[in-house]
Amino acid sequence: MSSNNDIDALIEMMAKLPGLGPRSARRAVLHMIRKRALLLAPLSEVMATVAATARECLNCGNVGTSDICDICESETRANGQLCVVEDVADLWALERSGIFKGRYHVLGGTLSALESVGPDELRIPKLLARIDNEAISEVILALNATVDGMTTAHYIADQLDGRVTVTSLAQGVPVGGELDYLDDGTISAALTARKPM
């Protein structure tokens, strides 16, 4: 393509990233080569650092640079609340909101009969162990509102039945959302869960 092996190899690797295809990988690589001193060299260094140090927290599954992540290490986050999410990206999204002050548990996916993912493929045994170890009083199920997400939430709620309070995220109209653009399921959920003003 570029008549140069290293540049072609870089394009090919960039094209494997989610959200990038061959065309956008070529654009990104050309952009990086133009800004090679300011962008390509520092990017390469920070990638090498992350490649060498990144690992999954042995306790919760969050991504960090130590065996136990900062959130699990922090005593101030041990408030008895444990928020269960499917993926590290969901954990980051909740952290950005800044509203949750407890700890997390990353399942690493959802139960799925089609893809034969059972409880042991996820971090569900570890979740059950943490309930006692960390004196958890409330488990907040923050799974995606998909069929697999809901199935997994119900499975976990069954497993925890009676041991701790189990809650889930409220369903309803998104902040800033317009009714006209919402699907029927969301409107019906918001109407069912209506509350006094």
Place this chain on the structure above:
Amino acid sequence: MSSNNDIDALIEMMAKLPGLGPRSARRAVLHMIRKRALLLAPLSEVMATVAATARECLNCGNVGTSDICDICESETRANGQLCVVEDVADLWALERSGIFKGRYHVLGGTLSALESVGPDELRIPKLLARIDNEAISEVILALNATVDGMTTAHYIADQLDGRVTVTSLAQGVPVGGELDYLDDGTISAALTARKPM
């Protein structure tokens, strides 16, 4: 965001690439961390190599790893044809088609009164010098069919008037294109340039 400085720095740099925003950069970084041995470490290495070796060809402006690029070095490409493009990405697109066997000249942009880009900001003086140095017989103007691209093409054609044959890419219906989906300008250009079957 991820409560880790290196990972945050990586996300921030990735988000600066064209085609990626904060959200897709986070997705890409999580993907890379999951595949750190297979993707992140090799990607970091090839980036370091490219950062250290990539440079622009002193003759044509193509991107490569030596002062004179492979195409300019190759004697078999000295067939008297010189294809003028705006950008290295256009050169790569023409190379992928495999139909052009001459050499290239990358302008590095287009003339633009609004952004005060004149002939000396582009590689136009170098282009004029190459006509004699490399015994060019035909200059093919493969600029984008935008207003700035067309202005630049006319300027170059004026400068070269009488010295060499100057041609430009044909305008018309794209291969596989459906008339119903084409803009009026393209249809009118294709009709004007119609040819006997």
